[in-house]
Amino acid sequence: MAIINQATKELQVKIVYYGPAMCGKTTNLVQVHDHVQTAAGNKGKLVSLATSSDRTLFFDFLPIEAMSIKGFKTKFQLYTVPGQVIYNTTRQLVLRGVDGIVFVADSQYEKMQENVESFQNLEDNLRSLKQNLADIPYVLQYNKRDLPNVAPVEYMEFLLNNREVQVPSFTGVAHKCEGVFETLNMITRMLLNKYISQGTPQYA
Amino acid sequence: MPTLPQLIEEDIQQFDAVLQDLLERTEATTGLIVDKGGFLITSRGDGEQFDLTTIAALASGAYMANQTIANLVHETNFNNVYQQGEKYSMFCNCIDEHCLLIVIFEAHLSVGVVKYFAKPAAFQIATQIEAAHKRAPDAGLDLSVLNVADTSDFFKKR
Numbered sequence: 001m002a003i004i005n006q007a008t009k010e011l012q013v014k015i016v017y018y019g020p021a022m023c024g025k026t027t028n029l030v031q032v033h034d035h036v037q038t039a040a041g042n043k044g045k046l047v048s049l050a051t052s053s054d055r056t057l058f059f060d061f062l063p064i065e066a067m068s069i070k071g072f073k074t075k076f077q078l079y080t081v082p083g084q085v086i087y088n089t090t091r092q093l094v095l096r097g098v099d100g101i102v103f104v105a106d107s108q109y110e111k112m113q114e115n116v117e118s119f120q121n122l123e124d125n126l127r128s129l130k131q132n133l134a135d136i137p138y139v140l141q142y143n144k145r146d147l148p149n150v151a152p153v154e155y156m157e158f159l160l161n162n163r164e165v166q167v168p169s170f171t172g173v174a175h176k177c178e179g180v181f182e183t184l185n186m187i188t189r190m191l192l193n194k195y196i197s198q199g200t201p202q203y204a
Numbered sequence: 205m206p207t208l209p210q211l212i213e214e215d216i217q218q219f220d221a222v223l224q225d226l227l228e229r230t231e232a233t234t235g236l237i238v239d240k241g242g243f244l245i246t247s248r249g250d251g252e253q254f255d256l257t258t259i260a261a262l263a264s265g266a267y268m269a270n271q272t273i274a275n276l277v278h279e280t281n282f283n284n285v286y287q288q289g290e291k292y293s294m295f296c297n298c299i300d301e302h303c304l305l306i307v308i309f310e311a312h313l314s315v316g317v318v319k320y321f322a323k324p325a326a327f328q329i330a331t332q333i334e335a336a337h338k339r340a341p342d343a344g345l346d347l348s349v350l351n352v353a354d355t356s357d358f359f360k361k362r
Contacts, residue, residue, distance in 0.1 A: 003208065003239065003243045003245065012243045012244075014241055014242065014243070032359070035361045035362050036359055036360070036361070036362070037359075037360040037361065037362045044255070044257055044258060045255065045258060047258055047261075047262065058265060058269075059265065061242075061258065061261050061262070063257045063258065063261070064359075066358050066359060074358075075257075077242060077243070077257075077261060079242075079261075089272055090269070093265060093268045093269060093272065094265070096240060096241050096242075096268065097239060097240065097241020097242065097243070098241075177361065180361075181359055181360075181361045184358075184359050185358050185359055188358045188359065189358070
């Protein structure tokens with residue numbers, strides 16, 4: 001859960017990028033790291049624990065500090081999970097203490113089943129941590145919209161955003177940084193609004 | 205999902221005092237208290253030469269991975285993890301269900317000493333967390349002072 005440090009006036013929040021293998025989770029973080037506008041010195045290093053073929057092995061981690069809100073420094077910790085099915089234990093580890101989730105879906109038609117399975121896997125893993133997706137702010141990003149064989153957004157909405165409460169969704173071309181910041185800003189807004197209305201983070 | 209209790213400045217001061225005492229007794233370089241989700245709660249000692257935010261995230265991930273391995277070999281928990289280096293070593297000790305104590309020390313120092321003093325330090329920190337639990341088990345936080353009605357510009361693209 002997010003931590004508010006009253007002693008240093010800091011708010012720390014954990015956002016996890018989730019989704020099937022090769023959908024663009026790491027690319028989202030790379031683009032945020034490369035393009036985010038911050039004051040000098042408050043963008044952390046992008047740490048990537050990846051295999052030699054650039055597949056995420058454990059997680060990617062990017063700490064960034066956003067501007068102050070009413071005197072609170074806001075520190076965001078962005079994580080990705082490994083997408084491959086075999087790394088499920090690792091995904092559970094990374095989800096621990098999550099505050100907000102960005103579900104990145106691959107827009108190609110042939111990836112729809114993997115998208116749906118990954119989404120179900122997300123729900124299962126949260127349940128194993130005694131959490132419920134309905135209680136956690138999350139947004140959807142339909143990535144790879146520049147490819148020729150993409151499914152219509154309406155179809156992806158039907159598959160992935162067909163719950164009682166619909167969540168914000170964005171189209172994206174992560175490698176061109178399209179939709180990346182829109183997604184990040186939306187999850188940030190949802191997170192902070194949640195804490196204002198519920199007051200759930202703890203002091204530190 | 206277990207979460208930290210509401211901690212106030214007094215708690216952090218107590219944590220810092222325990223860490224400082226631990227560093228003096230062991231001659232270790234840096235001590236950190238880290239949430240198992242990867243957040244750095246507080247640190248003492250030399251924080252300049254290390255990226256403590258990233259160390260907190262990676263160390264908690266590594267510890268939790270070891271915990272999972274423990275379960276696979278029918279152990280309830282590997283209570284601590286020691287990483288030996290040539291210049292610096294790292295010792296990670298479980299404080300309670302929420303937090304970890306991480307000590308970074310020069311490799312020539314004895315890990316036995318670090319282990320010996322880390323155990324009571326972890327206990328003292330756990331006691332303070334327990335006191336925080338009892339103080340306000342259900343207390344929330346009023347964030348209404350924060351005006352985040354519009355965070356569309358929270359992260360700007362260069």
